[in-house]
Amino acid sequence: MGGPILPSQCTVLILTDALSCLPASLLTFWNPPTSAQLTIESVPSNAAEGKDVLLLTHNLPQNINGFNWYKGQGVDGTRRIIGYVVATQLTTPGPAHSGRETIYPNASLLIQNVTLNDTGFYTLQVIKVDLVNEEATGQFRVYPELPKPYVNSNNSDPVENRDVVALTCEPETQDTTYLWRVNGQSLPVSPRLQLSSDNRTFTLFNITRNDTGPYECETQNPVSAHRSDPVTPNVLYGPDAPTIFPLDTSYRSGENLNLSCHAASNPPAEYSWLVNGTSLQINTQELLIRNITVDHSGSYMCYAQNSATGLNRTTVKIITVESIWFSEKSQEESFYPSLCPMGTSKSQILSRTSSICLYTLFPLFWFLMADPGRLPHP
Known part of the structure; x- marks a missing residue:
């Protein structure tokens, strides 16, 4: 029988691919040396x-x-x-x-x-x-090095609650990511907002005056990123229900009646006035009537119209003008308060032909009679 395999013999056998001389456990973990891969x-x-x-x-x-x-x-x-x-x-x-x-x-x-x-x-x-x-x-x-984008709108002057606005990020480039911002923030989730499959076009349905933005689009690729200038749609709206100022409704004869009408509107509303249903042919926001009389009592209507939206609204204020109560300017009558209607003379007061005026002066009469010294002397 031959002698045992010596280490030197095993080495020779390994180099000649006679691996049977190695134990099975060594064969499992042995790998021939390899150089680093190119x-x-x-x-x-x-x-x-x-x-x-x-x-x-x-x-x-x-x-x-x-x-x-x-x-x-x-x-x-x-x-x-x-x-x-x-x-x-x-x-x-x-x-x-x-x-x-x-x-x-x-x-x-x-x-x-x-x-x-x-x-x-x-x-x-x-x-x-x-x-x-x-x-x-x-x-x-x-x-490509992306150029600075810009926003293109299909409608720069949309009408509130009527028009659809589509904003498109230009120009179109390959392998580009498109992002949108409103008021510096990401777009909110809303059923009125819709983005195209590539995010390049942003559509806003039933635009309102609160949707003016501003809006910006941003383009990105692995080597560059740019943002557009902000765009603000000019949303046309109104007029809303007008308000007549001041809120006072009662005036006195001889005063000036100065009314102004205000209605939220873009562009600004056009105004006109009607008194008791009759046009005053005054197409201004303010109405001024000097030295009013009781004949100026009635309904004052402000008519506001927006020619861009085709809408109009009205409001009515009821104005009451009261007579001035006065006394004649003589020295003797200066002691009488101005409580009688215009045109009431002293003789009418003393003869009691004006029951309302006399009733008003009755306490004063007893006050004067209690001390005759209070009466005026000729």
Whole structure:
């Protein structure tokens, strides 16, 4: 019988792939040594149009004759960009060379002033001395530098509770994320708000005066982000029910009647006045009547109209003008209070022909009679 297998013999057997001399447990965990894998890193991986991209090589093997770069995945002579011979340090441009590519001795590739068409995969082929080639593939994407967006509206002067407003973020660009803001905040959730599938168009149904914004759109891609100038829709509304100021309804003869009418409206409402159903042909917000009399009592109507919305509203105020009670200006009559109606003379008072006036003066009469010295002397 043969002797036992010595370690030196086992080593020889391992090198000759005779692994049966190793225990099963060692075979389970044993792996043949491997070298680091050739990889390509794109710097940056997302590039802005017009910028430069470096395809950086990692773990380049030893003992190489040269290398080639290809556009796409895999080796295709028609898509070869450039080659490099190590011994002579010569570069050889290929059919896919655009004049913007530069190859370095460490096998890295610089692409300058990249375009959208440069997006994609790039393959490095390493030719070793032993003629066993290695390949690695990297990729990058090129995005446009986004311009500043602007908001386009289908209706810059919508009517409240009637019109639909669609705001669109312009211009349209590929691979772009669109965002909207109102009053500096994200759009609220509302059944009246609707966004297109790409978020580029924002639709507002039954717009109200509270929906004036301002609105901004923002565009984003991996290399840039910009925000539009704010846009404020000019919502037309009103007029609401007008209010007549002042709120007083009682006046005295001889006073001035100065009324003003106010109604919320955009654009501002046009006003006119009617008294007791008759137009005064006064198309102003204020109404001034000097030295009013009892004949000016009645209903005062303010008519407010918005020609842009086609709407109008009215309000009515009832004004009562009372007579002035007075006495004659003689010295003797200066002691009598001005409580009698206009046109009532002293003789009428003394003869008691004016029962209302006399009734009013009755307490004063007894006051004077109680002390005759209080009466005026001729």
